[in-house]
Every structure is written in structure tokens, then in C-alpha cells.
Amino acid sequence: MIERKAKVTVNEWITHGNDAFLLTGARQIGKTYLIRQCLKESGYPYIEFNFIEQPELVNLFAGAKDAKELLMRLSVVAKEPLEQGKTIIFLDEIQEFKDIVTRIKFLVEDGTFRYIMSGSLLGVELNDLRSAPVGYLEIYDMYPLDFKEFVRAAGLKNDVILMLEDHFKKRNPVDDFIHSKMLDLFYLYLIVGGMPEAVAVYLETNDLAKVAKVHEKIIRLYKTDFSKYEKNYKLKLQEIYDAMPGQLDQKNKRFQLNAIEKGMSYDRLKNDFLWLKDAGVAIPVYNISEPKLPLIISENRNLFKLFFSDVGLLTSCYSNQVKLAILNKEKAINNGALFENVVAQELLAKRHKEYYFNSKQQGELDFVIELDGKVVPLEIKSGKDYKRHSALNNVLKNENYKIEEAYILSEGNIEIEGKRVYMPIYMIMFLENTELTNTIYKIDLDGLGE
Structure with a gap:
């Protein structure tokens, strides 16, 4: 078993994360395998959708008017029941669907499920993600084994x-x-x-x-x-x-x-x-x-x-x-x-x-x-x-x-x-930077006002 340091971050999200999570990087560096491994080991129910293997998903996402309709469509194409508040939805190869950021925002705000995603930067469309306001999305860059x-x-x-x-x-x-x-x-x-x-x-x-x-x-x-x-x-x-x-x-x-x-x-x-x-x-x-x-x-x-x-x-x-x-x-x-x-x-x-x-x-x-x-x-x-x-x-x-x-x-x-x-x-x-243990700074404005 090849252990990856990104596993700690993925497991932490599975246990505590509320926002959507995106694991990204170049082709063939093990993103999909790592997410599957972490989800299987976690014990949480999950379901996987792949935008390359299932190209019809692009139209499914794009055609939905709101989060409620999208979730209904997902439940139809899912091969097993989706448990509200429990099932984690894994969306793979998301570079095939450019509007994923907007759709995920509404799904996260809906709160019915949690979403973990993977995408390859060889689909340079992922640049759109980095320029968008993504306060509801955590992005982690993965690399080949160091x-x-x-x-x-x-x-x-x-x-x-x-x-x-x-x-x-x-x-x-x-x-x-x-x-x-x-x-x-x-x-x-x-x-x-x-x-x-x-x-x-x-x-x-x-x-x-x-x-x-x-x-x-x-x-x-x-x-x-x-x-x-x-x-x-x-x-x-x-x-x-x-x-x-x-x-x-x-x-x-x-x-x-x-x-x-x-x-x-x-x-x-x-x-x-x-x-x-x-x-x-x-x-x-x-x-x-x-x-x-x-x-x-x-x-x-x-x-x-x-x-x-x-x-x-x-x-x-x-x-x-x-x-x-x-x-x-x-x-x-x-x-x-x-x-x-x-x-x-x-x-x-x-x-x-x-x-x-x-x-x-x-x-x-x-x-x-x-x-x-x-x-x-x-x-x-x-x-x-x-x-x-x-x-x-x-x-x-x-x-x-x-x-x-x-x-x-x-x-x-x-x-x-x-x-x-x-x-x-x-x-x-x-050769790593030392992690800061105390970054709290409170300015003292005593004496400047009443």
C-alpha cells in the first residue's frame, strides 16, 4: 500500500468537513484512487459519479433549475439509495463540466449531502475554479510522490x-x-x-x-x-x-x-x-x-x-x-x-x-x-x-x-x-517552513476613543 500525505487532509475533510472538497493535480498522480480508498476506510456511505465515464451527467447537471431538482435527478441515476445527512457524493473528472462551481455552491447551501470532487489540471478549464469566489469549496493540490x-x-x-x-x-x-x-x-x-x-x-x-x-x-x-x-x-x-x-x-x-x-x-x-x-x-x-x-x-x-x-x-x-x-x-x-x-x-x-x-x-x-x-x-x-x-x-x-x-x-x-x-x-x-502555532493578533486601540 502506497501511503500519500494528502490522505490526512482527505480524511480530515471526511470526518469534519462541511464545505465541498476538491482534490486536484495532474493526470495519473492517484487522486481518484486516494479518494476511493479514504471513503471506503471511513465507513461513510458514498456514491461515485464520473463525468468522463458518464458524459450524460453533464446534461443532467446543466439542465437542473435548482438544487432540489438536481438532487432528484442524481437520485434517479444513482445505483443505490442516497441517505440524507450521511451519503457523501464523489464527483470525479469534474473538468468535463465547466459550471461545476456554480452548481456545487447551491448543493452545499442546500446541505442535504456532502460533496468531494477530483479533477485533472490537464483540463485547463479548472482555471475557472481558481478565479471564482469559492468560500464554500476547499481546494487541495496533489503532486507525484515526493x-x-x-x-x-x-x-x-x-x-x-x-x-x-x-x-x-x-x-x-x-x-x-x-x-x-x-x-x-x-x-x-x-x-x-x-x-x-x-x-x-x-x-x-x-x-x-x-x-x-x-x-x-x-x-x-x-x-x-x-x-x-x-x-x-x-x-x-x-x-x-x-x-x-x-x-x-x-x-x-x-x-x-x-x-x-x-x-x-x-x-x-x-x-x-x-x-x-x-x-x-x-x-x-x-x-x-x-x-x-x-x-x-x-x-x-x-x-x-x-x-x-x-x-x-x-x-x-x-x-x-x-x-x-x-x-x-x-x-x-x-x-x-x-x-x-x-x-x-x-x-x-x-x-x-x-x-x-x-x-x-x-x-x-x-x-x-x-x-x-x-x-x-x-x-x-x-x-x-x-x-x-x-x-x-x-x-x-x-x-x-x-x-x-x-x-x-x-x-x-x-x-x-x-x-x-x-x-x-x-x-x-x-526543508519545510515551520508551522506557525500562534497567529492571533489583536490591536490595542485604548486611548484613541471615549
């Missing part, structure tokens, strides 16, 4: 993870044997990635060729969606997606628009990049002009790196011989793009706003994030010379930035050198 979810699925005991987290917090080196095994798991993650079907196939067979077939199938599904939207909106989605591996393999990983068409401007392709981002199949990391708080103020959306939503899908573009060389940690293989792709995934899954910094005078920082209210640069090193980082040194010396520390993530063990914190690359799974 590294912590992956190692748990692979059999790593929770006490080992807790021990590693303690080392991360206390900055104590990890035992050499454990460090070596964690690197083995990390390199396996580079190949298998976090798409649930690929992980399940690997755990069942240990056959990387079968894993590769899963990746190929998923990419074909993505490209099918690309072709549909390219025809309707004259986009270049497949050209961009196909160019991404080569772009990430360059020393400067910034996406070069000339790879699509010579002389192409960002304005002409802006909607394409936004589509890939909103569809959950690509992760843009935007440039900032200064590593100073708040980072978003100096964001430049014309300059960006474009990563895959899942490192396994990126590695699937490589030959089998290269994959084996990666697993064997052969020095001839440059894993820089793969290491950075994992970091981009992890930061997104942890809800970080991720950026990179590049200056002609100072050089480039791979990633810059805000961590617990401070600017923290991240340098990602896949080779043995991970202590060479002139750009980072330049930034740390710049007193205008007031950066207190930076992380260098590599194959090396934990080590501290001044403001430089060297961490094993697998410890990216612990």
Missing part, C-alpha cells in the same frame, strides 16, 4: 526517517552506512520517480523496463491532451515539452525560447508556459533580480527554468544504458539536471515559492527560497567538487542581502562552514 513518500513506499522505516530529520535539525553527520543507503534510494528515485503507477510497478517487479513503459504511457496521455489544446488554441505545448530535457542538460538551465523557434518572444509563448504549469506537467522556476525579502517583488517572469513535474518522466527520455549508469553512480554521467528537478519537485510539494538568481557580476544561484522568514539560497551539486561555488560565495559576502546561511545539497554528508550548510541531497525532504 521523496519521503517514495522511501516509505520502498520500505524505509519511519524511525529511520525521524532519526535523519533529527540529524538535519541538529546538523550532525549521518552514519556512513545509512548515508550510503539513502543515496542508493535517492538514485533509485531519479529513475522511478513519483508517479504512483510507476512506483507500484517497481515495488511489485523491480523491473526498470516495466517502469519505463509506465512512464511512456503517461507521456503519451499528456501529449494527447497537448494535441487537443494545440488545435483549439494554436499552442506549441508538445514542442516545449520535447525541448525541456535538452534545455535542462545545458550548463545554463534557463529555458531558451530559440529552442522552439528562432526569434520567438516570451509574449507569444506565455500562454503555452502557463498552460503547462496549470496542467501540472511542468514546474517553472522564475528569475529574481535580487535575493532580498520579499522575493516575489523582484520576480521576472520572462526568465525561467522549466522542470518536469516528475523526475522519472524526465529520466524516461534517457536510454536504458544511461539509466543503469545513473544507478551505478558512474562519474561520466552528469546528474545535475536530475538533482535540480528533484529539488524543484520537493519545493513545490512543500508549497515553497521557488526562484533562481543570476547576476553577471556575482553568478547564478540554483534556487532561492524564503524559509521561516529568511532568504535561503540553495546550491545543488551532483559532482565531487561540491565545495566549489563562487556565485554563492559572492552573494554571501554581499552585505546588502543579509543572508544568514545557505544550503549546499550534494552527495556529501552534513558539514558546517560559516554560513554554508552542507547537506546530503536526500535531506531536501526536510
Whole structure:
């Protein structure tokens, strides 16, 4: 059984939620499976409707004049009785029905049943949801398995993870044997990635060729969606997606628009990049002009790196011989793009706003994030010379930035050198903002009135 961290959120809604709940994300990341699993385990009666498998439901929803009529229609098409106040209605693939938000609002206000939904961002119509006033709808974004979810699925005991987290917090080196095994798991993650079907196939067979077939199938599904939207909106989605591996393999990983068409401007392709981002199949990391708080103020959306939503899908573009060389940690293989792709995934899954910094005078920082209210640069090193980082040194010396520390993530063990914190690359799974425990603030206006 592959446990997902989103399960906690879904179970919490099933137990206590009153508003509608939407679990969203890219294709093939396990949304439908997770909701079904949670509903079955909960013991609550539920019924499932799927807008792709049951296209007639679109007309059923659209034709109803009010909530009462819609509920009557639902009860007619339901295969079992609906128990008022008990049955949970699961609506799947809701991107097939654009007016779902309006309809759900009236159903929630009616209060007869509760509603949980799933939708794929490959139906970019879900953008309508994010721009609508949805105080009656809780939205949770789901992603492929992150590294912590992956190692748990692979059999790593929770006490080992807790021990590693303690080392991360206390900055104590990890035992050499454990460090070596964690690197083995990390390199396996580079190949298998976090798409649930690929992980399940690997755990069942240990056959990387079968894993590769899963990746190929998923990419074909993505490209099918690309072709549909390219025809309707004259986009270049497949050209961009196909160019991404080569772009990430360059020393400067910034996406070069000339790879699509010579002389192409960002304005002409802006909607394409936004589509890939909103569809959950690509992760843009935007440039900032200064590593100073708040980072978003100096964001430049014309300059960006474009990563895959899942490192396994990126590695699937490589030959089998290269994959084996990666697993064997052969020095001839440059894993820089793969290491950075994992970091981009992890930061997104942890809800970080991720950026990179590049200056002609100072050089480039791979990633810059805000961590617990401070600017923290991240340098990602896949080779043995991970202590060479002139750009980072330049930034740390710049007193205008007031950066207190930076992380260098590599194959090396934990080590501290001044403001430089060297961490094993697998410890990216612990780089999270501390949750605020007290956010209550009451202003004192005594003395300003009668």
C-alpha cells in the first residue's frame, strides 16, 4: 500500500468537513484512487459519479433549475439509495463540466449531502475554479510522490526517517552506512520517480523496463491532451515539452525560447508556459533580480527554468544504458539536471515559492527560497567538487542581502562552514517552513476613543 500525505487532509475533510472538497493535480498522480480508498476506510456511505465515464451527467447537471431538482435527478441515476445527512457524493473528472462551481455552491447551501470532487489540471478549464469566489469549496493540490513518500513506499522505516530529520535539525553527520543507503534510494528515485503507477510497478517487479513503459504511457496521455489544446488554441505545448530535457542538460538551465523557434518572444509563448504549469506537467522556476525579502517583488517572469513535474518522466527520455549508469553512480554521467528537478519537485510539494538568481557580476544561484522568514539560497551539486561555488560565495559576502546561511545539497554528508550548510541531497525532504502555532493578533486601540 502506497501511503500519500494528502490522505490526512482527505480524511480530515471526511470526518469534519462541511464545505465541498476538491482534490486536484495532474493526470495519473492517484487522486481518484486516494479518494476511493479514504471513503471506503471511513465507513461513510458514498456514491461515485464520473463525468468522463458518464458524459450524460453533464446534461443532467446543466439542465437542473435548482438544487432540489438536481438532487432528484442524481437520485434517479444513482445505483443505490442516497441517505440524507450521511451519503457523501464523489464527483470525479469534474473538468468535463465547466459550471461545476456554480452548481456545487447551491448543493452545499442546500446541505442535504456532502460533496468531494477530483479533477485533472490537464483540463485547463479548472482555471475557472481558481478565479471564482469559492468560500464554500476547499481546494487541495496533489503532486507525484515526493521523496519521503517514495522511501516509505520502498520500505524505509519511519524511525529511520525521524532519526535523519533529527540529524538535519541538529546538523550532525549521518552514519556512513545509512548515508550510503539513502543515496542508493535517492538514485533509485531519479529513475522511478513519483508517479504512483510507476512506483507500484517497481515495488511489485523491480523491473526498470516495466517502469519505463509506465512512464511512456503517461507521456503519451499528456501529449494527447497537448494535441487537443494545440488545435483549439494554436499552442506549441508538445514542442516545449520535447525541448525541456535538452534545455535542462545545458550548463545554463534557463529555458531558451530559440529552442522552439528562432526569434520567438516570451509574449507569444506565455500562454503555452502557463498552460503547462496549470496542467501540472511542468514546474517553472522564475528569475529574481535580487535575493532580498520579499522575493516575489523582484520576480521576472520572462526568465525561467522549466522542470518536469516528475523526475522519472524526465529520466524516461534517457536510454536504458544511461539509466543503469545513473544507478551505478558512474562519474561520466552528469546528474545535475536530475538533482535540480528533484529539488524543484520537493519545493513545490512543500508549497515553497521557488526562484533562481543570476547576476553577471556575482553568478547564478540554483534556487532561492524564503524559509521561516529568511532568504535561503540553495546550491545543488551532483559532482565531487561540491565545495566549489563562487556565485554563492559572492552573494554571501554581499552585505546588502543579509543572508544568514545557505544550503549546499550534494552527495556529501552534513558539514558546517560559516554560513554554508552542507547537506546530503536526500535531506531536501526536510526543508519545510515551520508551522506557525500562534497567529492571533489583536490591536490595542485604548486611548484613541471615549
